[in-house]
Amino acid sequence: MGKDLKGLSLSDESRDVPTHGESSDQGLTSAEADKRLETYGPNDMLAVKHSSPVVQFLRLFLNPLTAILLVASIVSVILGDAVDASIIIVIVLLSNILNFVQTSQSQKAVEKLRAGVAPMANVRRDGEWIDLPRRQIVPGDIIRLAAGDLVPADARLLQATDLHVQQAALTGESLPVDKSADVGGEDTEDFADAPDRVFLGTSVVSGLGIALVTATGRTTAFGDIAVRLASRAPETEFERGIKSFGMLIMQTVFFLVIFIVMVGTIGHHKPFETVLFAISLAVGLTPEFLPMITTVTLGQGALRMAKKKVIVKHLESIQNFGSIDTLCSDKTGTLTSGETKLESFLDLTAQESERVLLFGYLNSTYQMGMKSPLDEAILRHGAVDMSGYTKVGEIPFDFERRCISVVVRHGDENLLIIKGAPESVLARCTAYERNGVCKPLDDVNDEERATYVNKYRDLSAQGYRVLAVAYRVISPQEKYEKVDEQSLVLLGFLNFADPPKSDVARVLQALKNDGVQVKILTGDNELVTRHVCEQVGLKSDRIVLGSEVEHMTDPALAQVVEEVNVFARVSPAQKNRVILALKSRKHVVGYMGDGINDAPSLHAADVGISVSTGVDIAKDAADIILLEQSLQVLHDGILEGRKAFGNVIKYLLMGTSSNFGNMFSMAGAYIFLPFLPMLPSQILLNTFLYDLSQVTIPTDNVDASYIRKPQHWDIRLIRNFMIFIGPVSSIFDFLTFFIMLHVFSADAVLFHTGWFVESLATQTLVLFIIRTAGNPFRSRPSLPLAITTVLIVVVGFVLPYTPLAGTLGFTPLPPLYFLFLAGMIVGYLFLVELVKRYLMRRYA
Known part of the structure; x- marks a missing residue:
């Protein structure tokens, strides 16, 4: 406010x-x-x-x-x-x-x-x-x-x-x-x-008020x-993805537990031991730190975005933000500087006219609605002598009429002064004033009307925003209505310049390179819009007008939005239709707006984006708020969103593949071993240490290739990582079982210790392979992630030699075991790298 x-x-x-x-x-x-x-x-x-x-x-x-x-x-x-x-x-x-x-x-x-x-x-x-x-x-x-x-x-x-x-x-x-x-x-x-009552949940369209709060x-x-x-409206793509992942894990856990209970029953294992072992396996398979990893990753992503002037209102919006492939925005303030300047005030002879400026200034000063950038530009132009004029009424602006009127008293007469879009004002004029003389603008003077239409269109084609100014003498009345905006006298034009931002062409290209197509939805006329788009390199061969959108069916509009980048003279309702048409074509749509008329579109888009200087309605409807109205800031935010989501996916890929492999191995070993493959407490300790190593995933670097395109949930990829890489882990687990039993003649305690150390080392170090889709030697992890990962492996190696070993059910391992372990780790990581590359090529 x-x-x-x-x-x-x-x-x-x-x-x-x-x-x-x-x-x-x-x-x-x-x-x-x-x-x-x-x-x-x-x-x-x-x-x-x-x-x-x-x-x-x-x-x-x-x-x-x-x-x-x-x-x-x-x-x-x-x-x-x-x-x-x-x-x-x-x-x-x-x-x-x-x-x-x-x-x-x-x-x-x-x-x-x-x-x-x-x-x-x-x-x-x-x-x-x-x-x-x-x-x-x-x-x-x-x-x-x-x-x-x-x-x-x-x-x-x-x-x-x-x-x-x-x-x-x-x-x-x-x-x-x-x-x-x-x-x-x-x-x-x-x-x-x-x-006389106003209510929470409503919004002010025009005018002013003072009110006493009652509730x-x-x-x-x-x-x-x-x-x-x-x-929050319908669940986001992020929430749907988490739900789908949860269902995948739930199904896997269910069948695993049923299998263990059946094997335990057939093998005559102790019932309580079997149940506790099955529960421990279920916990081991479940990525129990997922809520924490998700919150911390998205939270740190939000903090990094804040440093780049992007404030996230809802953490779930970060993933949607990174998934944007189509960004819809107005032209003003996005492509242009938004610092509008009144360049000229011309009468109908194309000469500067103080009378045109005065009437425009009166209209902007006395209108009681929200001051637009054009009003501010008029008022910044300099003081104008308004003595002798007093306001007696107003007809507020709306987005259908595209004009605003004030009624002022001057001497013995009342003047209705209108300012707005030239085509809207001209349609209400029946006369024009030229060199101080009023002449009719009727059917006889269609040529004259065409002259003035061409005049403002020529100015628009040069890149100027143009407002027409007209007036009429009106009789005093209690209230003035829209029907009074008729029989007007055209006076002249106010021309505004809003130059393109210096970096906009570069940022538009960068967005395109990163998979984001920008589409302009503006209320400006097509001539101004085309001029600005040409200056910034935005393709505008075809510009669709709001009047055309109005007569299109939804399927026809859905086809047009794929082919056209620029829509001009569109109303708020038409902007909304364009956004819904894009969503119907499976695009993830971001909409950037800061005005009253933008609220419906901000709600309709997958990600509503406003700016801190926007009106309350726009900021309340938005998911993301920019502290600076800049495409560069928005681009930086999108990339940070992709990084945050990328780190969440890393945890899921690593957790599901490693955990599933270990649990699969335990279930298999449970069939033929005379003792438990690993004690329930050891399974939980293994899971805890493994999860602890991944707490620093939110700090990790993300491949440049990953952030070059919008990212979406792909449960199929996660499932395939679990199904294919999990058994790779099991191959080396079963090899460990064989060596522990036949090389080291291990009893239950030595077997538990050897497999605990091997399991923890392989599933933790594989993080360096799975964290990148490319070559792990070229994609370096963050320092905190590297430290925690290596530290947890060292803890696993040291535990059998500490005073806690007996309590935890461990015993010291023979030196030869570690030589074997080194070969197992190298072979495992190499094989996982081969399978990972295959999966990434095929499914990602």
Whole structure:
């Protein structure tokens, strides 16, 4: 918010309206506001209650497999096996503590970033207008509203000027509702119809207002509806991918456990031992650190993106951001600098006219809606003498008419002054003023009309944004409507320059090289748009107009969007249709916008992208917020999104392939060994150490080839890694079994130790192979990842020689074993590299 609302103040009769306590035109004091915040709670319906850290930690134990393990450990204590039970409990505790600490740190960091772009409200406190986070609004606060604002709470209007509010989200009404101050009026049965009420979840389309807050948070009239509106829409591609992966693991675990129980029953193993072994295998196969790795990876990705001026509102959006293959955006501020300058103000003889400037200045000064960049450019041009002119009315801007009118009194007459898109204004003109003389612009003068059409089209073709200015003398009336915008006199044109950004051509090419096609959806006319596109090297051989889109069927539009990069003179509804057409063709669509009219498109796109200077409606609808309106910043963010997603996929590929191989080997060994292949506590320790080695995956480097194209979930690739690389691991496991039994004549303890060390070393070191699709000698891991991986292998080697060896069921290994182990590791990594390359060529 924070709009300039000079001159708008509380009228005397609107002061001291009681609601939840005393309030006045000076607003609440800070002390009183703090008391009310304590009483009513934050103005936030989606996060009113936060679980305590203790509760969050305890929830980690609700995992069914974890709960079963804890129950099993208690049973073990009862049966007298306290050592194994203690080891299981310690490992579960360490896993959950690590999970909790890492996840909490990442979530806190991300929350801090989100707070930087939290919705704000303009509030009167201690007699001063200040901007506060929307969460801090309390009943009794006085707030100011302007075009582009989200209404921050339920409130009663104290004063309103041409205020129109979009309530479609709450009432289904498609058109904005006219609001007015009506202090002391009767409440209607359906208070959504009350002209003096505004509600949380609605947005201001035009005009200004001052209102007294009557309800906040969940106590708002439509709180339950607003909660549903503010919740995240249909599940994202990332969430669908995680769900598909979870189903894959669940099916594998189910069949593995059934197999172990059947073998144990047939082989007459102890029932409790069989069940505990089966559960341990299930835990070993399950990538239990996936939530933590995902949160930490995406959280660190969000932090890196923040350093590049990209703020992520929802962590899941990072993967969607990296998956974007089509970016839709307006031209202004994206291709151009957005620093619009008023270049000239011409009458119909193509001469500069102070009268054209004056009428344009009056219109921009007195219109009470959100000031557009063109209005700001007019007002920046310099002071204009407006003495003798006073405002008496306004017809707010809308995106269908594409123009705005103000009514001013000058002397004894009222003038309606209109400013807007030339074709919209010309269509309403029946006369023109030239050299101070008015002449009719009717059927007889079609040639004259064509002259003026060609004039603004010529200016547009030179790259200027053009607004037409017209007027009419109008009789005084209580309220002015759109129907009054007729029989106008064309006065002249205002011409604006908005040069292309110096780096835009390079960034567009970089986006194209990285698999992102940019499409321009603009309300500007096709001539200006073509000129700018040509300057920045964006292909614009064919430009489709909104009028053409209007007459296309959805299937026809879906075909056109594949072939055309530029759409001009499109309305918000037409932008929405273009985005939906692209999505119907299986594109992942990003939409970048910062205005009121962009909100529907931001919702419709797979990834809504706004900027920190955008209006509240746009920022609220967006998933990603840029701190700088720049394609370069956006490009950097997309690449960071791909890196974060790439590291999540690494964990899944490594975890599923290695874990599946080990569990497959254990299940096979369980058939013919007279003892357990590995103790349940050793399986859990092995899994914990392996997961611990991968905690630093979020810091890892990602192949340049990976980030050169959009990335999507591919469960087929993950499944094939598990099916093909897992058995490769089992080949070397079975070879280990043979050597331990027939070369070293191992008993159960030596067998457990030898296989534990070999299993941990191979499945951990294979990380260096699987982490890259290319040559592992050319793609270097990050230093933290290299250190943790090697350190865990060293821990595995050392454990049999420590005082903990007996407790853990280990014994020292013969020196010859390590010579054998070195050959096994080299052979295993070499074979995995061959299989990996085959899989990557075929499936990736």
